[in-house]
Amino acid sequence: xxWQWPHWLPLAVLVPxxxxxxxxxxxxxxxxxxxxxxxxxxxxxxxxxxxLVIRVARGGPFSYAFGGWQPPYGIEFRFDExxxxxxxxxxxxxxxxxxxxxxxxxxxxxPRVPYYYTLLLLDIAGLIGFSVTGDLFNMYVFMEIVSLTGxxxxxxxxxxxxxxxxxxxxxxxxxSSLLALFGIGMLYGVTGTLNIADAASRLGAAAxxxxxxxxxxxxxxxxxxxxxxxPLHVWLPDAHAIAPSPVSAVLSGLVVKLGLVGxxxxxxxxYASRAVDLSxxxxxxxxxxxxxxxxxxxxxxxxxxxxMMLAYSTISNIGYIVMGFGLASQYALVGAAVxxxxxxxxxxxxxxxxxxxxxxxxxxxLSDLRGVGRGMPLTAAALxxxxxxxxxxxxxxxxxxxxxxxxxxxxxxxAAFGFALVFGALFIFxxxxxxxxxxxxxxxxxxxxxxxxDPPLSMLVPVWILAALCLIMGLAGKxxxxxxxxxxxxxxxxxxx
Amino acid sequence: xxxxxxxxxxxxxxMPLLAAMAAMPRFGSAEQPAYTHVAKRYLExxxxxxxxxxxxxxxxxxxxxxxxxxxxxxxxxACAAVIAVLAGSRNRQDQRExxxxxxxxxxxxxxxxxxxxxxxxxxxxxVLFGEVSPGGGFQGGxxxxxxxxxxxxxxxxxxxxxxxxxxxxxxxxxxGPLSFLAVGTAGVVLTGWYxxxxxxxxxxxxxxxxxxxxxxxxxxxxxxxxxxWRLGDEA
Amino acid sequence: MIGILWDNFDYAVSVLLFLIGLxxxxxxxxxxxxxxxxxxxxxxxxxxxxxxxxxxxxxxxIMEPGARPPFINPIPQALILTGIVVAVSTTALALSLIVxxxxxCGTIEADELRELE
Numbered sequence: 101x102x103w104q105w106p107h108w109l110p111l112a113v114l115v116p117x118x119x120x121x122x123x124x125x126x127x128x129x130x131x132x133x134x135x136x137x138x139x140x141x142x143x144x145x146x147x148x149x150x151x152l153v154i155r156v157a158r159g160g161p162f163s164y165a166f167g168g169w170q171p172p173y174g175i176e177f178r179f180d181e182x183x184x185x186x187x188x189x190x191x192x193x194x195x196x197x198x199x200x201x202x203x204x205x206x207x208x209x210x211p212r213v214p215y216y217y218t219l220l221l222l223d224i225a226g227l228i229g230f231s232v233t234g235d236l237f238n239m240y241v242f243m244e245i246v247s248l249t250g251x252x253x254x255x256x257x258x259x260x261x262x263x264x265x266x267x268x269x270x271x272x273x274x275x276s277s278l279l280a281l282f283g284i285g286m287l288y289g290v291t292g293t294l295n296i297a298d299a300a301s302r303l304g305a306a307a308x309x310x311x312x313x314x315x316x317x318x319x320x321x322x323x324x325x326x327x328x329x330x331p332l333h334v335w336l337p338d339a340h341a342i343a344p345s346p347v348s349a350v351l352s353g354l355v356v357k358l359g360l361v362g363x364x365x366x367x368x369x370x371y372a373s374r375a376v377d378l379s380x381x382x383x384x385x386x387x388x389x390x391x392x393x394x395x396x397x398x399x400x401x402x403x404x405x406x407x408m409m410l411a412y413s414t415i416s417n418i419g420y421i422v423m424g425f426g427l428a429s430q431y432a433l434v435g436a437a438v439x440x441x442x443x444x445x446x447x448x449x450x451x452x453x454x455x456x457x458x459x460x461x462x463x464x465x466l467s468d469l470r471g472v473g474r475g476m477p478l479t480a481a482a483l484x485x486x487x488x489x490x491x492x493x494x495x496x497x498x499x500x501x502x503x504x505x506x507x508x509x510x511x512x513x514x515a516a517f518g519f520a521l522v523f524g525a526l527f528i529f530x531x532x533x534x535x536x537x538x539x540x541x542x543x544x545x546x547x548x549x550x551x552x553x554d555p556p557l558s559m560l561v562p563v564w565i566l567a568a569l570c571l572i573m574g575l576a577g578k579x580x581x582x583x584x585x586x587x588x589x590x591x592x593x594x595x596x597x
Numbered sequence: 598x599x600x601x602x603x604x605x606x607x608x609x610x611x612m613p614l615l616a617a618m619a620a621m622p623r624f625g626s627a628e629q630p631a632y633t634h635v636a637k638r639y640l641e642x643x644x645x646x647x648x649x650x651x652x653x654x655x656x657x658x659x660x661x662x663x664x665x666x667x668x669x670x671x672x673x674x675a676c677a678a679v680i681a682v683l684a685g686s687r688n689r690q691d692q693r694e695x696x697x698x699x700x701x702x703x704x705x706x707x708x709x710x711x712x713x714x715x716x717x718x719x720x721x722x723x724v725l726f727g728e729v730s731p732g733g734g735f736q737g738g739x740x741x742x743x744x745x746x747x748x749x750x751x752x753x754x755x756x757x758x759x760x761x762x763x764x765x766x767x768x769x770x771x772x773g774p775l776s777f778l779a780v781g782t783a784g785v786v787l788t789g790w791y792x793x794x795x796x797x798x799x800x801x802x803x804x805x806x807x808x809x810x811x812x813x814x815x816x817x818x819x820x821x822x823x824x825x826w827r828l829g830d831e832a
Numbered sequence: 833m834i835g836i837l838w839d840n841f842d843y844a845v846s847v848l849l850f851l852i853g854l855x856x857x858x859x860x861x862x863x864x865x866x867x868x869x870x871x872x873x874x875x876x877x878x879x880x881x882x883x884x885x886x887x888x889x890x891x892x893x894i895m896e897p898g899a900r901p902p903f904i905n906p907i908p909q910a911l912i913l914t915g916i917v918v919a920v921s922t923t924a925l926a927l928s929l930i931v932x933x934x935x936x937c938g939t940i941e942a943d944e945l946r947e948l949e
Contacts, residue, residue: 110791114778121673121774125767166663168790172635175663215681222674229667237911241667244918245674248925252678255929263682263932264945270929271857271866274922278873281915282850285881289621292634294907302630307622314617603859607851614850618843619836625888627902632887636905643906644895652893652903656910668914675921679928730894735917824924828931 103151109164109177112148112186113229116141116193120221127214131205135197138217142194145224149190152179152232157583163234171234172295178234181587182364186228188441189354192448193224195562196346199452202556203459207344212256219256220350223249227354231361236284236294239365243280243326243358247273250355253347254339265338272325272335280322280362286315287369296369303373312375319366320381327359329422330392333415337399340411345455348407352414352451353444360421360440364591367425372594382426389423390520392416397527401534404465406454409531410447413490416528417443423517424505428595432508433588438580439501442573446490446497449566453483456555456563463546466535471544475552478560480539482567487532489570492525497573500581648794648802649728657733658809662792666781668735669773669813676770676820683827702751709751716744724814725807734810738817745822754826761819769819776812780805842883849876863933863940867926874919878912885909 119141127134155162161180165171179186197220204213226245233239251273255266288294290311291302306312321332328336336356340348370378396416403409417439424436456479457472458464473480489496492503502521509518544550554560573580622629639652639660647655657665720741727733748757761769768775777792783805784793794802837844849872856869885908893903934940937948 107785107791110781114781114791117670118774118778121670121771124677125771164791166790166792167659167784168788168793169660173638174660209684211684212681215677215684218677219674219681222670222677225670235664237661237914238664238667241664241671241914241918244671244921245667248671248674248678248921251925251929252674252681255682255932260936263929263936266682267863267926267929267933270922270926271870274870274926275854275857275873278850278870278877282877282880285877285884286617286621288881288907289629289631289884292630292632292636294635302634308620310620311617314613317613600859603855607855610854611847611851614847615837615844618840618847621840621843624840624842624883625886627887629884631884631907632905636885636907639906640893640901640903643893650895652895652906653909653913656906657913661907661910664911664914668917671918671921675924678921678925682925682928682932729896731892733913735913824928828924828928 103154103158105151106164108148108151108155109162109179109232110166112145112152112190112232113225115148116145116190116221116225116228119144120218120225123218123221124214127217129211129214131210131213134214134217135201135204138197138221139194139201141221142190142197142224145190145228146187146194149187149228153184153187155179156181156184160586172293172298175238176234176295176297177232178297179232181584182361182437183232184583185231185357185361185440188444189224189227189231192353192444192566193220193227193350195448195452195565196220196350199349199455199559199562200344200346201558203344203346203455203559206459208256209258212258216253216256216344219249219253220347223253223350223355227358230358234296236287236296236299238294239362240277240281240284243277243362246355246358247277247326250351253351254343256347257342257344259342261338262342265342269335269339272332276322276325278322279318279325283315283318283322286311286318290315296365300369300372303369303375306375309376316366316370316376316378316381320363323359323362323366324422325359326362327356327418327422328415329388329418330395330415331388333392333396336415337408337411340414341405341407345407345451345458348410348455349448349451352411353448356414356418357440357444360418360425363425364437368591371591374594378428382428384426385422386426386514386517389419389421389426390517390524392419392422393520393524394419394527397524397531401527401531403531404467406457406464406466406469406535407451409466409535410450410454413450413528413531414447416524417447417490419524420502420505420521423521424508427505427508427512427514427517428592429508429512430585430588430592431504431511433592434581434584435501435504435508437584437588439498439505441580442497442501443490445566445569445573446486449486449563449570450483450490452559452563452566453479453486456559457483459559460552460555461546461549463549466538468545469549470538470542471550472552473539474544475550476554478554479563482563483539484536485567485570487536489574491529491532495571495574497570497577499574500577504581646796648799649806651728651730651733654728654733654806658806659792659794662777662809665809665813666774666777666792669777669816672817672820673771673774676823679824679827683830705751709747713744713748716747717741720744720814720818724810727810728806734813735817737810738814739821741814741818742821742825745818746825749822749825749829754829757822758826761822766819766823769815770823771816772812772819773816776808776816780809842886843880846876846880846883849873849879852876861942863930863942866942867923867930870926871919871923874915874922878915878919881908881915882912883908
């Protein structure tokens with residue numbers, strides 16, 4: 101069948117990578133040409149990654165050995181159910197690029213536009229590479245591609261404190277990358293291999309567990325900074341709020357997930373080798389996850405800036421996922437893994453809708469945006485759909501994963517965390533209610549807000565595709581859950597439970 | 598106060614790290630896992646398998662070639678990022694005039710002009726002989742990039758920029774990734790794998806390695822010089 | 833433990849360098865100095881990984897006629913070449929950001945910038 105062609109796997113990275121690097125040369129300074137090229141490339145990426153998802157759904161995980169060097173001697177790409185994140189990346193990236201058609205020339209200085217598309221495509225390439233690679237150092241390389249493009253995309257908006265926010269992001273991001281690289285180096289020193297599967301089999305034979313413990317700790321710390329778990333989140337709100345909205349969607353929906361996908365890979369190595377006992381780490385992560393849920397929601401309540409609010413909400417949702425990891429039971433991990441996908445959809449829908457509203461009205465504070473539900477009915481409706489699903493009200497995409505994580509808490513006999521989760525959801529409910537209330541029920545402060553009209557189709561269509569997916573993924577929620585389940589069973593299998 | 602606190606904190610962090618270092622395999626030992634597992638095969642069969650006498654080059658371009666593919670992408674990313682961040686912030690024309698007010702030294706100028714061809718030749722040498730001696734595409738490219746920077750500083754920016762014509766500069770900047778894509782595709786045709794090389798030191802392998810080295814070199818030099826010029830526009 | 837740590841002296845030094853760099857990142861006020869701290873951290877990690885490849889009495893892994901084993905491990909060197917390029921890229925971007933901050937805010941001291949916000 102067409103999807104069995106082996107070279108789809110490297111192509112999933114090489115298409116956006118090659119397409120991204122040639123964008124400035126192809127565009128020759130024209131924003132129009134740059135957009136056309138980038139949209140074409142991202143559409144091709146979606147097609148390629150779709151082939152990969154079909155293949156893994158039909159036949160289970162598969163791999164690709166670069167240069168024909170069998171692992172552990174060469175670099176291996178390994179595509180499993182978690183790697184299906186690559187498809188989400190390609191899909192959301194494509195929507196963000198479509199959305200940028202009118203947004204980018206409006207929000208960015210003219211000469212920056214072709215480079216904006218270059219950086220977006222390279223970001224997509226890096227994220228796809230990160231989620232499919234089976235090699236520790238290759239993972240670091242892709243992590244750096246993602247990080248560098250991320251810093252630049254935050255700074256590109258040219259807002260007053262954009263460079264400052266980008267610099268803060270850069271310093272913390274670089275420190276976290278170095279922590280991870282240190283950990284990778286130690287794992288290499290102990291096992292002599294960089295291949296993830298090979299490291300998993302050799303780690304158990306390590307002469308001493310101390311370096312392994314420290315290496316795991318460094319990697320976890322690095323990944324958690326990237327994922328912006330609560331005490332390590334300081335870089336996130338400014339960076340995500342200041343970036344251009346399509347970039348915020350990519351950063352919040354996809355880039356923070358890099359740390360979480362990295363965690364799943366690390367769990368794969370450690371659980372399979374049984375080299376160290378992770379129960380105390382998991383205990384810590386469960387608590388930090390719970391704290392993150394509450395604190396993220398708490399800060400979000402006091403935000404007036406709509407994008408700032410969404411940025412804090414990301415911290416809450418990362419909390420849910422990390423808590424699911426920490427609970428380490430089948431249900432919780434399945435819920436957490438699926439929430440990686442679903443949160444990407446929901447948060448992109450929210451950020452793109454918010455971007456469309458800012459584009460049309462020029463306001464970004466809730467107090468200025470009162471009554472926008474009358475002026476931009478379709479966009480505000482999409483934003484409300486996103487809000488409802490992120491709170492986790494059935495039958496939307498956010499519900500099932502949170503339900504599974506709560507079930508996991510009961511399964512792990514730690515019911516208190518299940519209640520913490522419900523409590524957090526209530527908190528989140530409060531601030532989204534505030535937003536919906538401002539949009540529909542409060543008297544407008546600015547009269548023009550009520551008759552601006554909906555944005556151009558290049559914005560409205562991506563926003564509504566995502567909003568519709570929030571509903572569809574809620575109704576068809578079983579599909580991703582059963583899709584991810586085998587990967588989670590494989591992960592937890594060695595633990596004997 | 599704050600500093601003392603940070604130092605205490607770091608001292609606490611140091612403990613587990615040092616303990617881990619003490620428990621690492623012995624430094625410099627030939628029995629450590631890092632040396633006896635994957636590296637063993639590279640050292641034993643690297644020359645015939647990877648087609649380069651310098652095994653480091655063999656690892657960079659052949660065994661772990663895809664890492665280098667990512668690496669050249671990273672450096673182009675930096676170039677794109679710097680251009681994007683600094684784009685359109687100031688007109689270059691007033692910069693030119695400001696720069697001309699710096700007093701020039703005839704001696705420095707003359708020496709740089711005199712040395713330039715030799716530096717360029719050395720850069721070429723480092724690129725060409727990267728597979729049999731220390732060096733390689735990136736190192737040579739850096740030397741050439743440094744030459745461009747020295748020329749910008751000591752002679753004139755116009756003259757340095759003429760070496761990388763503006764019209765084809767966007768293509769030169771991506772020479773690294775493009776050469777990898779080309780050689781990788783050739784690998785698919787020849788061996789069935791992306792970035793695959795025919796076994797042993799055949800003419801095809803040599804040619805592919807050379808294309809990669811030159812791509813990395815040209816791309817690296819252009820990127821380094823472009824970043825420098827961009828930052829110079831701003832200062 | 834101290835005795836064993838002495839054997840792995842090179843690794844211990846990279847840990848110290850790493851922490852010195854981290855100290856600069858946290859405690860220094862000037863953005864350039866912060867960033868130099870980051871560069872120190874980068875160098876320390878590279879030094880650590882390169883040190884993993886050392887074999888006592890080993891020579892460079894270049895198999896020209898007359899070269900004699902033991903050779904040192906080529907993998908860490910290859911990795912760090914990539915690592916250095918990544919570090920250079922980060923440095924370039926960070927410097928351009930600092931230049932922009934200076935243009936826009938007129939200062940690159942972290943505490944003054946915080947006040948400006």
